[in-house]
Amino acid sequence: MVSAVAQRLSWIAVDWGSSNLRAWALDAQGEVLARATSPQGMLSLAPGDYEAALLDAIGGWLPDSGRVAVLVCGMAGARQGWREAAYLPLPARLDDLQRGAVSPPVCDPRLAVQLLPGLCQTREGAFDVMRGEETQLAGLVAHEPGFSGLVCLPGTHAKWARIERGVVPRFTTCITGELYGLLARHSLLKHSIGNDDPSVAGDREAFVAAVRQSHSAPGRYSAALFGLRAADLLDGELPSGAARGARLAARLSGLTIGLELAGLGSELDAEAPVTLIGDAGLCARYALALESLGHASRCLDGEAAVLAGLSLAQASRQA
């Protein structure tokens, strides 16, 4: 018996990252018929494992016969993934990612899989790469054709992309989330910092002060990190208990995001608001950091953006 999804299925969108997979079943009008997630990300898969992992997640949506288009963005297209979809060089049009797509080998005759490429910046002294985030940027352009502005995708490796009329001329990656995690969980600060990720609500004032401190004196970042530990030993004004760890976590987060923002320099001087795309809590933290430095921003949902970007690429695949 053919499932209700299979009867209306037009194509399947997949965001396949390092540590998980998210898939959407879509009808011809772009309506989401079903969603699936899987913990089988690129880091846990060998090239020969991808087709089975994909079928585990979406097999139930497929009709008994006929081929279904499956469009994939993210690390599945990395060199160490399913099959390499070579990076597109800059400047790159975001409504044309499809031109760099590749088809990995598949056995199931119902699957017509394509992997979207990432972007690379090969300018001497500013080497950079992204893979997955370009599709979120494409989602922004899908909703706002001809968009121009500065976009930030916060995360483990935060991406800052300049977009000019739908084209990416340059971008920068900061390892802000990774730095925070290493320092909070593996450095001398691990005994001082709370275990939870800091929330904006947690200690807004401490966070904002630390953003400003690091932004105005980025060279003092390394000293400020030791200062958190020394404050834990010496500062009688710190609260006790969980509030103490939360305050120090908010400061660590603020110092690290402030360093990131200091590095953007004139890229941030424009009067237009920054567009933040990603997890709502993390975007809110960045919005507060930007606000504390006098910059406006708006937040867009990361999952909606990647689906819109895959849909834009799928439309150009059909055109």
Added chain:
Amino acid sequence: MVSAVAQRLSWIAVDWGSSNLRAWALDAQGEVLARATSPQGMLSLAPGDYEAALLDAIGGWLPDSGRVAVLVCGMAGARQGWREAAYLPLPARLDDLQRGAVSPPVCDPRLAVQLLPGLCQTREGAFDVMRGEETQLAGLVAHEPGFSGLVCLPGTHAKWARIERGVVPRFTTCITGELYGLLARHSLLKHSIGNDDPSVAGDREAFVAAVRQSHSAPGRYSAALFGLRAADLLDGELPSGAARGARLAARLSGLTIGLELAGLGSELDAEAPVTLIGDAGLCARYALALESLGHASRCLDGEAAVLAGLSLAQASRQA
């Protein structure tokens, strides 16, 4: 039978850090009669373990009767050590550390142990602590009474101390060595960076360029870290094999030391050379970094400095 050391023994100097212990047997003229080291550092000991660990290292030097002075600096005097020797507040005279010494409980009647204090800086916004390094600074003052200048003790937690006529008015700790280790061994860079610590000889040019890059744009530190990974993926000019990891390690070291030097700001503007105290290889790396920014320096041996500092404190204990 009394050992040759015991016959001439006057006192025992001990540098007892987080991860090891170094001890020297000295005669009345300050000549070193014997040396001992032990891997039993503060991190591996509970308060009740210290006396036995000390006797393991120096028991063979003790005479059958009579009390021997044992003067200890370092983490053994921390709150979580043998017994807390409270930090001396700034400004602190380096020829008078002895006034903050405490005696831990001992059972062996031959031991008269004292633990030297560390230093703390409680100025709002600049909390800082040191424990062990103050004794190396005292060693410098022992050799050069009335010394004034900027002193750096490179390491996991690098200390930069201003000394004015033998007094410390301020200092700063940077977690440069810890940052390097976390990034080289636990971050996205672990697959790109060589396993060995970078040596100055390894890739002098890459190191110097990275110092200057980070010093001139400290806010770009986080982006420069991701840039090392992207260069490993994209830069056709990188050598292959072990030289590739060594070059990227030299860049990581240069970026991290350059960030540290950027944070010193006007502290570094004086015309006097910086005095580096510590491991010869690490001091040479800092000397090269300073030279690349136009600053002169000189290197002093760390072990000789700590012994000279303990000797100065022992002399004032007897006075």
